[in-house]
Amino acid sequence: MQTKPQGTMRRCNQWLWAAxxxxxxxxxxxxxxxxxxxxxxxxxxxxxAEVVVRNQTDGEREKAFARALAQVLGNxxxxxxxxxxxxxxxxxxKARDYVDGYDYRQDEGVSATGAPSFKTMLVVRFRQQDVxxxxxxxxxxxxPQPRPKPVLWLAIDxxxxxxxxxxxxxxxxxxxxxAAKSRGYALGLPSGNxxxxxxxxxxWRGDTAAIAALSKRYSPPMQLIGKLQxxxxxWSADWTFVDGGKVLSNWQTSSMDARRAMAGGADGxxxxxxxxxxxxxxxxxxxxYRVRVLGIDGADDYLRLAGYxxxxxxxxxxxxxxxxxxxxxxxLELASGIAGFSRYVSRGGTLSPxxxxxxxxxxxxxxxxxxxx
Numbered sequence: 440m441q442t443k444p445q446g447t448m449r450r451c452n453q454w455l456w457a458a459x460x461x462x463x464x465x466x467x468x469x470x471x472x473x474x475x476x477x478x479x480x481x482x483x484x485x486x487x488a489e490v491v492v493r494n495q496t497d498g499e500r501e502k503a504f505a506r507a508l509a510q511v512l513g514n515x516x517x518x519x520x521x522x523x524x525x526x527x528x529x530x531x532x533k534a535r536d537y538v539d540g541y542d543y544r545q546d547e548g549v550s551a552t553g554a555p556s557f558k559t560m561l562v563v564r565f566r567q568q569d570v571x572x573x574x575x576x577x578x579x580x581x582x583p584q585p586r587p588k589p590v591l592w593l594a595i596d597x598x599x600x601x602x603x604x605x606x607x608x609x610x611x612x613x614x615x616x617x618a619a620k621s622r623g624y625a626l627g628l629p630s631g632n633x634x635x636x637x638x639x640x641x642x643w644r645g646d647t648a649a650i651a652a653l654s655k656r657y658s659p660p661m662q663l664i665g666k667l668q669x670x671x672x673x674w675s676a677d678w679t680f681v682d683g684g685k686v687l688s689n690w691q692t693s694s695m696d697a698r699r700a701m702a703g704g705a706d707g708x709x710x711x712x713x714x715x716x717x718x719x720x721x722x723x724x725x726x727x728y729r730v731r732v733l734g735i736d737g738a739d740d741y742l743r744l745a746g747y748x749x750x751x752x753x754x755x756x757x758x759x760x761x762x763x764x765x766x767x768x769x770x771l772e773l774a775s776g777i778a779g780f781s782r783y784v785s786r787g788g789t790l791s792p793x794x795x796x797x798x799x800x801x802x803x804x805x806x807x808x809x810x811x812x
Contacts, residue, residue, distance in 0.1 A: 443809075448661045455524075456587060458762045467763045474479075475515060480542035480543065480544040480560070480562040481544070481562060482563075482568055485511065485514040485515050485560060485623050486514075486515070486565045486566075486567045486570055487506070487511070487562065487563065487564055488506075488507040488508075488510035488511050488514070488562075488565075489560045489561065489562045489563070490503045490506045490507050490510070490560070490561055490563070490690070491558055491559070491560060491561075492543075492559050492560070492561045493559070494559070495543060495559065495755065498685070500541070500561060501534075501696070503561045503563070504534035504535050504538055504541075505531040505532065507529075507563040507565075508530075508531055508532070508534040508537060508563075508565065508570075508731045509522035509560070510621070510685040511565050511570060512527065512570070512573075512574070513622065514621070514623035515570060515571070515574060515581065515623065516574060516579050516580065516581040516582065517581060517582025517586070517622070517623055517624070517709065517712070517713045517716075517717060518579065518580060518581070518582070518713055518717065519709060519710060519713070521579055524577065524579060525577070525725065525753070525755075525774030526577045526693050526752040526753040526774040526775065527577060527579075527752075528752075529752030530573060530577070533752075535567045535659075536564060537560075537566055537569045537634065538563060538564070538566075539564045539566045539571060540563075541562060541563045541564065542561075542562045543559060543560065543561055543562070544559070544560040544562055545557060545558075545559055545560075546558040546559075546560060553770075555793075572782065572786065574720070575720070575721060575722060575727070575777055575782055576644070576722060576753070576775070576779045576782040576783045577720070577722060577752075577753060577774070577779060578633055578719075578720030578721065578722025578724075578774075578776060578778075578779045579720050580717045580718060580719050580720050580774030581711045581717060581718060581720070582623075582712060582716050582717045582718075583716070583718060586623065586624040586625075586712070587624070587646070587661055587712070588624070588625045588626065588627050588659070589626055589659070589661035589662060589680070589705070590625070590627050590628070590629060590654050590657045590661065590662050591612065591615065591616075591626040591627065591628055591629075591662075592638075592642055592654070592662055592663065592665070592668075593615070593628075593642075593663075593664075593665045593666070593667065593701075593704070593802055594642040594643055594665070594666045594667070595611065595666075595667045595668070596643075596666070596668040597668075597669065598669055600644050600697045601639050601640075601642070601655055601666065601668075602629075602639060603629070603631060603635060603638065604628065604634075604637045605628055605630055605631015605632075605635065606628045606629070606630055608631070609628060612701070614698035614699070614702045615702050615704050615705050616628075616699045616705075617709070617725065618701075618702035618703075618704075618705035618706060619705035619709070621705075622705060622706065622709035623709075623808045624709060624712070626663060626705065626708075627657065628804075629653075629657070634653070635653060638650060638653050641653075641706060642664055642665075642666055643666055645664075645679065647662070647681050647685070647686060647768075650662055650664055650681070651681055651684050660682070660683050660684070660804060661680075661681065663678065663679075663680055663682070663704055663705075663708045664678065664679045665677065665678045665679075665682065665701075665704045666681075667697065667700060667701055668692060669801070672693055672694075672695065673693065673694055673695035673696065673697070673700070674693065674694060674695070674696070674700040674701075675692070675693040675700060676690060676691065676693070676700045676701060676703065676704060677689075677691050678690050678691065678692065678703070678704045678707050678708075680708045680712075681705065682711075683717065687711040687712075687714075687715060687785070688707060688710070688711040688724055689709075691705075692704065692707070718781050720775065720779075721778060722775035722776045722778050722779025723775060723776015723777055723778045723779060724775075724776055724780070725773060725774050725776070726773065726776070727770050727771065727773075728770070728771050728773055728776075728777045728780070728805065728807070729760065729768060729770055729771075729804050730768070730769050730770075730771055730777070730780075730804065730805045730806070730807060731766055731767070731768050731804045731805070731806045731807070732744060732766065732768075732769065732790070732806075732809055733765060733766050733793060733806065733807070733808045733809065734765065734766075734808050734809035734810075734811070735762075735765060735766060735809060740809055741767065743809070744767075744789075744790075745757065746808055747787075747789045747790070748769075748771070751780070751783055751784075753773050753774040753775050753779055753780060753783060754771055754772070754773060754774075754780070755772040755773065755774055756771070756772040757769055757770075757771060757772075758770040758771075758772075768804070768808070777805050780805075781805065784807060788810050789810050790807040790808065790809060790810065791807060791808050792805075792806070792807055793806040793807060793808050
C-alpha cells in the first residue's frame with residue numbers, strides 16, 4: 440500500500456485540524472454551544488422560523504411571532520426585503536392569525552469569557568396555505584421553487600495562506616451554509632480534490648472563468664466565489680456570484696466576527712438570484728381603484744364598512760365617490776392591485792366579491808356586497 444510523504448501528511452493533518460476549529464473563526468462559546476431539552480424544537484422548512492426571545496411571556500411571544508413571520512415571508516418569496524414591502528408591516532402585526540403552533544428551545548453555551556450563557560428560542564410553525572394567500576394578496580414578487588444549489592468556492596486566509604473550503608471542511612463554512620438556508624435555498628461545496636485545492640489561486644485573484652470551468656462537473660452552472668481574510672477591522676470578504684459564466688454581482692462584507700462576514704456571501708447571492716429570477720406578483724400594480732359596495736343602507740352600514748376597510752393592510756386611503764340607493768362607489772388607494780384586494784376580502788365575512796353576471800355587478804367596476812345585506 441502506497442503511503443503519503445510525511446510532509447504531505449503533516450500538512451493534511453494541520454489543515455483538517457484548522458478546519459475542525461473553523462480556521463480559528465469560532466469563539467469558545469460557539470464551539471461549546473449545545474442544546475438542552477428543546478432538541479425536538481427546531482425550524483424545518485420554509486414555513487417555520489426560530490427567533491430569540493427574552494422570556495416566555497405573552498407580550499414577548501407576540502412580538503416574536505411578527506419577527507418569525509417576516510423570516511418566513513423572506514424564505515417563501517426569496518426577497519430579503521419582503522418585510523419592508525407595502526402592506527406587510529400591518530400583516531406582521533397580525534402574525535398570530537397565521538400561526539399553526541410553536542415551541543420553545545433553551546440553548547446553553549459558554550461565552551468567550553468562560554461564563555455560562557443561555558438563550559431561549561421560539562420556534563414558530565405557520566400555516567402554509569395562509570402564508571401563500573398572504574403573498575398572493577399583497578402581490579409580493581417571489582423567487583419560485585425549486586431553487587438552484589450554487590457551488591460555494593470559498594478560500595480563507597487566516598494568516599497562513601489561503602485554503603479552499605471543501606466538503607471535508609464543512610464546519611468551517613457552517614455560517615454561510617446556514618445563512619443560505621435562512622434565505623430559502625442551499626449552497627453546495629466542491630469535493631476539495633487536488634485540482635480544486637490548486638484553484639485557490641484563481642479564487643484569490645478573481646479569475647471567475649477558471650472557477651466556472653472547474654465547476655462544470657457540478658450542477659447547476661452557478662458559483663458563489665469568495666475570499667475571506669483578516670483585516671484591520673477583523674475580517675473582510677470579497678464575493679462574486681456567477682451564473683452560466685456571467686457575473687451577476689460583486690460585493691464585500693466585513694465584521695469583527697468572521698462568521699458574520701462569511702454569512703454575507705449567502706445574502707448577496709440570494710439577492711442576485713432574486714433580482715434575476717423573481718416573478719412579479721399576481722395581485723396587480725398599486726394604484727387607485729374604483730370599487731362599488733352593495734348593501735349600504737344608512738350610516739351604520741357605512742361606518743361598519745369604513746371600519747373594516749381601515750383595517751385592511753393594503754388599503755392606504757379611502758375616498759367616497761358616488762352614493763346611490765343601497766350602494767356606494769369608493770376610490771381606494773391600494774398597495775397592490777384589485778386582485779389582491781379581492782383575495783383579501785374573500786377570506787373574511789364582511790365583504791364578498793360580486794361577479795358581473797350577478798345582476799348588481801358592473802363589468803367596469805369591481806363590485807362587492809356588504810355581509811348581512
